[in-house]
Amino acid sequence: MSLMSTDRPTMQRLRETFATATQWVGEQGQVHRHVGGIRLDRWFLTSLIALIALGLVMVASATLGGGDLPKGGPLLRQSGAVIIGLVAMAVLLMVPIRHLVSLRTSILVLSLALLAVLFVPGVAHTVNGATRWIDLGVVRVQASEFARLGMIIWMAAYLGVHLDKVQTRMRGMFAPVIVIALGATLLLLQPDYGNTLVLGATLFAMAWLMRAQLHTMIMLMLVGGALAVVGVFSAQYRVDRLLSFSNPFADPFGDGYQLVNALIAIGGGGLFGRGLGESVQKLSYLPEAHTDFIFAVFAEEFGLFGVAALLGLYAVLVWRGFVIARMAWTARHYTGAALAWGISVWIGMQSLINMGVNMGLLPTKGLTLPLMSYGGSAMVATLLAMGLILRVHHEASVALADEGIRDAREVAQ
Numbered sequence: 001m002s003l004m005s006t007d008r009p010t011m012q013r014l015r016e017t018f019a020t021a022t023q024w025v026g027e028q029g030q031v032h033r034h035v036g037g038i039r040l041d042r043w044f045l046t047s048l049i050a051l052i053a054l055g056l057v058m059v060a061s062a063t064l065g066g067g068d069l070p071k072g073g074p075l076l077r078q079s080g081a082v083i084i085g086l087v088a089m090a091v092l093l094m095v096p097i098r099h100l101v102s103l104r105t106s107i108l109v110l111s112l113a114l115l116a117v118l119f120v121p122g123v124a125h126t127v128n129g130a131t132r133w134i135d136l137g138v139v140r141v142q143a144s145e146f147a148r149l150g151m152i153i154w155m156a157a158y159l160g161v162h163l164d165k166v167q168t169r170m171r172g173m174f175a176p177v178i179v180i181a182l183g184a185t186l187l188l189l190q191p192d193y194g195n196t197l198v199l200g201a202t203l204f205a206m207a208w209l210m211r212a213q214l215h216t217m218i219m220l221m222l223v224g225g226a227l228a229v230v231g232v233f234s235a236q237y238r239v240d241r242l243l244s245f246s247n248p249f250a251d252p253f254g255d256g257y258q259l260v261n262a263l264i265a266i267g268g269g270g271l272f273g274r275g276l277g278e279s280v281q282k283l284s285y286l287p288e289a290h291t292d293f294i295f296a297v298f299a300e301e302f303g304l305f306g307v308a309a310l311l312g313l314y315a316v317l318v319w320r321g322f323v324i325a326r327m328a329w330t331a332r333h334y335t336g337a338a339l340a341w342g343i344s345v346w347i348g349m350q351s352l353i354n355m356g357v358n359m360g361l362l363p364t365k366g367l368t369l370p371l372m373s374y375g376g377s378a379m380v381a382t383l384l385a386m387g388l389i390l391r392v393h394h395e396a397s398v399a400l401a402d403e404g405i406r407d408a409r410e411v412a413q
Contacts, residue, residue: 038093039397040390044320047313048371048386052082054310055372055379061277062290062297062374074290074374081376085383092387097336097395100388104157108179111150114143115186132190142377144187144195148202149381151183152342153388155203159210160335166212173216176203193231194365198350200224206342209325210334248360261286262296262358273303290374292366295358311355318348324393331399336392343385 060075100107117134118124124131133140155176165172180203187196204224208217233239248256248263265281268274279300282289289297299307321344328336347370354369356362368375370382 038390039394041320041324041393043316044324044389044393047316047320051313051317051371054313056082057276058294058298058372059290059374061279061301062282062294064277064282077376078374078379081379082383084376085380088380089383089387089390092384093391093394095391097333097339097388097391100153101157101160101335104154107150108154111147111154112182112186114147114150115183115190118143118186118190132192139376142375144190144192145375145377145381147183148195148199148346149385151179151199152202152206152346152385153339154179155206156335156338156342159206159212159338163210163334166207166210168213170213170216173207173212173220176207177220179203188231192366194353194367196231197228197365198346198353198367200228201349202342202346205345206338209341209345210338258287258293258364259360262293263360265293265296265300266359269300269303269306271304273299273301273306276301291368292354292364292373293358294373295355295369298372299358314348314351318344321347321389324389324396327396327400328392331396331403333392333396333399336395340389340392343389347382347385
């Protein structure tokens with residue numbers, strides 16, 4: 001008699017336990033944890049908290065070499081931004097999406113005004129030839145971070161309200177095209193070509209994912225691509241960046257200096273990295289080590305396996321954002337679906353662009369790594385966006401529960 005036949009009750013219990021555990025793991029992204037009546041997505045929240053914590057650690061590490069961690073240093077300022085962002089996220093988490101829909105015009109006007117005020121004498125602050133910051137005396141605010149989020153909110157509200165027109169008529173995309181054109185123009189005048197590309201691509205992706213009329217989207221894609229190429233060749237410094245990125249070692253002490261040092265940092269990390277705080281390139285060799293090129297410092301200190309883990313955290317964050325968008329779509333909460341898709345595309349795209357720039361796969365764009373790079377405005381705006389996704393998850397979960405849909409697999413069908 002075999003062991004299997006003599007111990008069938010035990011094996012049956014093991015199979016049941018394994019099946020239960022497998023189902024639990026598969027449903028954790030959909031299991032709701034209630035905090036003050038709000039239903040939260042565990043996977044999304046876990047990856048978000050991990051990235052915030054890792055970002056604070058890396059800001060500290062990247063600024064150690066310059067001795068810039070006294071009171072009021074980068075770590076303290078970044079920690080303050082995280083606290084403000086988390087409080088703002090918690091507040092926004094309590095605001096129904098329908099209120100944002102009703103305020104969509106005001107949000108759009110405020111977003112464009114934030115970009116326009118940069119051209120008022122005495123208000124803006126210029127760094128390295130770019131006028132992107134509003135000087136409030138005590139603090140400087142990067143207008144594009146909040147303006148981009150505001151335009152994503154407007155676009156989501158517009159798509160939710162006018163979905164039928166967007167899906168069936170060419171003129172349904174007229175208002176979004178005007179908004180993209182206005183936003184892009186104001187960003188290019190700063191100049192900020194990187195954020196212009198990210199904003200335009202994000203708003204376009206939102207319309208595409210919301211099933212906007214196909215031939216209209218193809219036409220806009222061709223026009224947008226042509227304008228992007230013209231934008232690159234309209235300024236000599238962009239052409240220089242394009243050429244230097246293709247072969248940075250041709251001018252290692254000039255246009256290619258930053259990328260050369262980033263590549264040295266990434267290559268020096270090997271498989272396991274030098275160890276936390278042990279980066280060599282951050283010691284006055286790599287410019288912007290705690291902002292645009294914090295990924296290179298991370299790769300040097302944590303190596304290939306650390307980079308893989310970091311990519312996994314961003315992948316989970318974006319994946320859950322898409323799952324939440326799908327939940328909202330199933331619940332016919334179309335504004336929420338567009339909002340979750342738009343924010344997820346923005347975070348995923350900007351993360352990949354930043355990493356691509358650090359690895360020499362893309363020309364320098366001046367884009368930070370979301371939730372990790374130093375920058376108070378970027379951190380607060382990103383956490384506000386995370387709060388919006390969590391709010392969409394809550395409202396979609398409630399709506400689906402009312403319809404008797406509780407399992408994530410039902411949503412995917």
